[in-house]
Amino acid sequence: QVHLQGSGPGLVKPSQTLSLTCTVSGDSINNGNYYWSWIRQPAGKGLEWIGRMHTSGTTDYNPSLKSRVAISVDTSRNQFSLKLRSVTAADTAVYYCARELVLLWFGESPSAVMDVWGQGNTVAVSS
Amino acid sequence: EIVLTQSPGTLSLSPGERAILSCRASQSVSSSYLAWYQQKPGQAPSLLVYGASRRATGIPDRFSGSGSGTDFTLTISRLEPEDFAVYYCQQSGSSFQAFGQGTTVEMK
Numbered sequence: 001q002v003h004l005q006g007s008g009p010g011l012v013k014p015s016q017t018l019s020l021t022c023t024v025s026g027d028s029i030n031n032g033n034y035y036w037s038w039i040r041q042p043a044g045k046g047l048e049w050i051g052r053m054h055t056s057g058t059t060d061y062n063p064s065l066k067s068r069v070a071i072s073v074d075t076s077r078n079q080f081s082l083k084l085r086s087v088t089a090a091d092t093a094v095y096y097c098a099r100e101l102v103l104l105w106f107g108e109s110p111s112a113v114m115d116v117w118g119q120g121n122t123v124a125v126s127s
Numbered sequence: 128e129i130v131l132t133q134s135p136g137t138l139s140l141s142p143g144e145r146a147i148l149s150c151r152a153s154q155s156v157s158s159s160y161l162a163w164y165q166q167k168p169g170q171a172p173s174l175l176v177y178g179a180s181r182r183a184t185g186i187p188d189r190f191s192g193s194g195s196g197t198d199f200t201l202t203i204s205r206l207e208p209e210d211f212a213v214y215y216c217q218q219s220g221s222s223f224q225a226f227g228q229g230t231t232v233e234m235k
Contacts, residue, residue: 047226047229049226103177111159113174
């Protein structure tokens with residue numbers, strides 16, 4: 001059974017960099033059937049997809065965050081990470097790591113759905 | 128960029144009743160790319176339906192998805208107490224993943 005465990009500081013100062021890591025157990029992060037993703041959710045609000053990375057090196061980011069985000073994968077540790085630069089109070093949220101399963105469709109481009117989620121890490125941006 | 132709009136914002140129903148949740152896309156979406164998630168309070172979301180109508184592993188058959196083009200629906204045929212939650216639709220067919228704003232199904 002695949003398990004994702006996020007970790008990182010719960011408090012980040014404004015203008016600094018938010019850094020989170022997600023450790024994958026029960027499967028290899030090198031499995032080419034998946035992307036490895038981050039999603040966030042401000043308190044009482046909806047889900048916002050931040051971005052994802054495939055071990056082939058492909059990355060996709062939410063255009064609204066692209067200038068500040070970097071997602072990387074460490075295959076030796078079976079982990080992937082999120083860095084969000086120049087944070088403000090608007091970046092305060094629960095941050096989820098997730099596995100995106102690639103779905104193949106006849107005659108169409110592949111899609112991907114988040115089939116396994118981490119427990120979520122609350123990050124507050126405050127001085 | 129495709130925008131997903133869910134309605135209603137909140138659905139107040141009793142156990143045993145039918146819930147019908149709507150997800151409308153700002154432009155046509157392949158049904159292959161439409162998914163639904165359930166989120167209970169204090170928990171991470173979980174995948175319910177993908178490909179508009181295919182239930183994820185372990186999802187009971189009281190949950191059904193349908194639709195095409197710009198209009199998609201999640202139906203819960205008979206609400207169980209554990210079904211009261213927030214539901215999100217998601218479009219997953221490009222390099223950008225979009226979520227709807229969510230529909231809360233609350234107990235009347």
